Amino acid sequence: MVVPEAGLPAAVTIHEVGPRDGLQNESAVVPTEVKAEFVRRLVDAGLGTVETTSFVPAKWVPQLGDAEDLFAQVRDLPADLPVLVPNERGLDRALELGARHVAVFASATETFAQRNLNRSLDAALDMFEPVAARATAEGVRVRGYLSMCFGDPWEGPVDPARVVDVGARLLGMGCAQLSLGDTIGVATPGQVTALLARFAAAGIGADKIAVHFHDTYGQALANTLAALRAGVATVDASAGGLGGCPYAKSATGNLATEDLVWMLTGLGIDTGADLGRLVATSAWMAGHLGRPSPSRTVRALAGER
C-alpha cells in the first residue's frame, strides 16, 4: 500500500555497496564469477549504481584481491559502477580498466584514520588530494566516504564541526558527493537531522550528501527517514544486509537494500528497484556465503525462516 509522506524526495538513488563493502567484510572468499553474477543480478534488479570492488592491495583485503578480473567482467553493464581507490596506485589500476567513478575512504576521526589507514587524518587527506585531482581532470566522478560521522568506538561521540570540516575538505578536492557513514551504527535520528543542518549551515546542501547507515542497533532505517526529511536523496545500502567493518568493534551489517526498498516503495518514492529480484539475488548470495541473510525483508519473502 503506497502512502506518500510530505516533505520527502520524489526519487532516491540507491548506492548499492554489497559487492564491495559487503563482500569485503565476509570471511568467506567468493569466486570472481559469483561476484560478477552478483553485480549483474543487482543491475538486472534495477539498481543503477553498484559499487563493484576496491583497488586496494590484495594483502590488505584478500576478499577483493580479484578487483581487475571482476571489473573487467562487469564494466560494460548498463549502470554506474564505482570502485574504491585507496591511493594513486589504486587510481592507476582503476583508470586503466576504464572506471568512470571512483571513491576515496576518509575518516572523521583521528583514531579511525590511524586504525584503518595507518596514518593521520591530515596525511590521509593529503594522500587523497592527487587522487581526486587526477580523476576529476580525466572526467571521472569522485565520491568521498566519511566514516565515523556519528560515533567512534575509541573516541566516543564525534564533534559535528569536525565532520563538516573534513567533509568540506573532501568536496574542496573535487569530490562530487560525500557519503556520511555511521560506521558503528550508534546514531539516532536527532543526530542525523542535526548533522545535516550543520552541513547546510556551512553551505553544503543535501544534494551533495549521501548517507551510509549500519544496523548494529537497528537504527538504520529510522535514521534514513530522518535524512530523507532533510532532503538527502542518495542512500547507501547493501543487498541482503551484507557487510560491516572488520576494523571497528561491534560493527555489523549495512542497511539492507531490501528493507530500504520496502520503505521507499511504501512511501511512493521511486528507486527503479525490483524488490522480488533483489530478494532472489540476496537469497542466492546467502547460499554462496552459507548463512541466512540478515535482512528482515529477505527472510520474510524468501521463506528462509
Add this chain to the structure above:
Amino acid sequence: MVVPEAGLPAAVTIHEVGPRDGLQNESAVVPTEVKAEFVRRLVDAGLGTVETTSFVPAKWVPQLGDAEDLFAQVRDLPADLPVLVPNERGLDRALELGARHVAVFASATETFAQRNLNRSLDAALDMFEPVAARATAEGVRVRGYLSMCFGDPWEGPVDPARVVDVGARLLGMGCAQLSLGDTIGVATPGQVTALLARFAAAGIGADKIAVHFHDTYGQALANTLAALRAGVATVDASAGGLGGCPYAKSATGNLATEDLVWMLTGLGIDTGADLGRLVATSAWMAGHLGRPSPSRTVRALAGER
C-alpha cells in the same frame, strides 16, 4: 550521544508486551517461575507497564495456561501489569486475582476476526462490550488492541476509515487507550502518519493511541518515529523482540524494546528504562528459549554474535 529532534514527545511510556505477546508465540513452554522472574526483571529494569499474561482458556494458548499462578506471583510488583481478557469469563478470573488493567483484542478486518476470534468483527465487539462496561464500572482500566490496522494477509490493504470506525467503537465502550497494531509488519511511515491524521480528524487524539509494530520487514522503528511525530507517546514493544502471531502468515517478532530504548535515549526522550538491565534480561530469556534474541541491540551488547 543525546540529540533531541523537534516535535517529538518529551517522554514515552513503553508498554512492554514480552511476557504476554512474546511468550504466547514461542514454541517453547516456559516454566511459571521463569516467567515471574522475567516480569520482575523487566520491572527492575525500569519498565512501568508490563503486560503479564492472558486469561484465555489454556486449550487456546497453552503457553499461557498458567495465567492465575503467574499473576498471583507478580501482582504486588510496583508496576502497571495489564492482562489480556478475551471475554467475560476471562475478566472474572482477572478481577478475582486483583488485576487493575485489562485488555481486549479486536481486529480491524473481518477475516482476521474470523480467524483469530472465530466470530464476525461485530460479534467480537459485542463480546467485548460487557467486558469493558464491567471493568470500567469497577475502576479497572481497559485497553483496546486493534490488529491488522495497516494490512491483512488475506484482505490486503486495510481501509483507514474502517480502522477509525472500529477504534471509535472500542473507545465508546470505555477503552482508555487503543493500541493500533501492524500485525504483519507491512506498514511504512506515510501510512502511519495518514492513519493517525484520520483518527485526529475524527476527534480521537494521539493521547488515546498507542502503536504496536512488528518488524517483519524491518520497518518497526521507522514507523515508530512517524508515530512519535504525530504525538503518540505510548509504544508497545517486546523485550528481546520476542513474539509474533501464530494466526497470521509471515508475522515475525514485535519491535524489540531494546532497539526502541536505544532510539528514544538518543533522542533524549525519557522512558525510565535501563538499557543494560533490559539487555541482560533478554539475553537471559534467550538462554531459556534456546535461541539468540532477534533484537539487534541485544545481539550487539550481549556479545551473542
